[in-house]
Amino acid sequence: MTWLAELRTAALVGTARHPAPPPPSELGVRPPDGLSSEELVLDQAALADAVSRSSRESTTLDAADLPEPAPPDDAPIASDTAARLLELLLTQPPVGQELRDLLVADWLQLAQAFGRRVPHRLLPVLLALADTKPGVAALLQPAIGARGRWLQDLKARGSDLPAASATDWEELKSADATKELERLRKSSPAAAREYLSAHWETLGARERAAHLGTLATNLGDDDEDLLERALDDKAKVVREAAAGLLDQLPASARARRMATRLLPLLRVKGVLRKQFEIDLPSEPDAAALRDGIAPDPRSGEPDLLSRLDTVVRGAPLDVWTKASGRSPAAIVALLKSEKRVLETIRDIAALRGDGDWARALLELRLDLRLLNCLPQDEREETLIRHIRASTANPFALATPLRDMPRPWGTALAEAVLEQISAKNGGQLASMLADVLPAALPPQAAEQARRLLERSDDDAARRRVLREALQYQSFRQSLTEAFP
Structure with a gap:
């Protein structure tokens, strides 16, 4: 009896009466490890279909065109429970698409942490998902193992841009x-x-x-x-x-040249009420023109404020402390009336990642660029302070909250949930719908559950809280599935 005939018999009478046959040695393949007898039949049925389809094609492949066989996978496979959960997420997800993507990413991170790999049978559908989900693609390694990397290489063969060399x-x-x-x-x-x-x-x-x-x-x-x-x-x-x-290199020669131009323009005046007095730059010489300061126009008045912006952007920020003998926080207080100059300083502090100036400027206004200049714990503390003091529009919080590493700290999560539970909090909840489930730490689940149990006519808020709890529950199942 041929392989195909034996396979048909196993499918018709059941594997208990007729086990699935091994694939012919001529095909050079073997069944994946760890499959049940029923899965072996389905796996080989798919193989038989591929063989039948390819045999009807007239094109023949040269041996040189065939890929090298996949190397052995040394990493241990994930447990049956973990594998079933991943298969459920990939084929019949019990949650929405956004939550599914987050949970698949969690599965891959857990697999990496415990040194486990994805079952071979799930690699094609996982790699297909990663093609459209960068967050999943970034976490594939090392969980996909040697077989997964082999499949990736086959797919990417001939599609990568070659590295440039001096000759090409x-x-x-x-x-x-x-x-x-x-x-x-x-x-x-x-x-x-x-x-x-x-x-x-x-x-x-x-x-x-x-x-x-x-x-x-x-x-x-x-x-x-x-x-x-x-x-x-x-x-x-x-x-x-x-x-x-x-402008981003405060130790450069150009920055020193700009400092020489800016310092004479700055002075602190006043006895009881101190304030910065800032002069405007004069007509630029050849060296200033080379450094990017705008020349006088052919007609009309020169834009002296734009010239000042250029000088301020190019100079080191410590010029301001040298000119005044004060800290960044004190300088920001003196410059409150100089909104344009302050905005330029804000831009350059963010570009250079200057933490001291970022802290001072964040006292005036929440700014994601400046927030990213701070260590994570300090970023959370700053956000909490703005939330508690109501210094930021609730909707202005959405962007920095989305950008925070996840999960958030317990204090930040509690502050955000309080904001969401406020009168107009449903709109903020909707803006955070795709990140809130993974952002809430397990310790905040009970607070989210209490909020959900309240009588609430805001459907958007209820949906976001319900999805957060669904995510937490499934995430707990994933954690328990890994050794």
């Missing part, structure tokens, strides 16, 4: 060259800078500006020489790109 750089299209530089800056900033420097003269102005922008990734003092070179470029778009990047 000119063959890349402009957009592809920019993508290659962006990729290279993440892994080897110096190599990307050297490629750009070596090919600088062969590029058009727009290409030079676009490629120069990739230096924003892992920008550092070693990039200063190339940026100084770009300040002398004939194209304005290139000079502006270089100046914008140098």
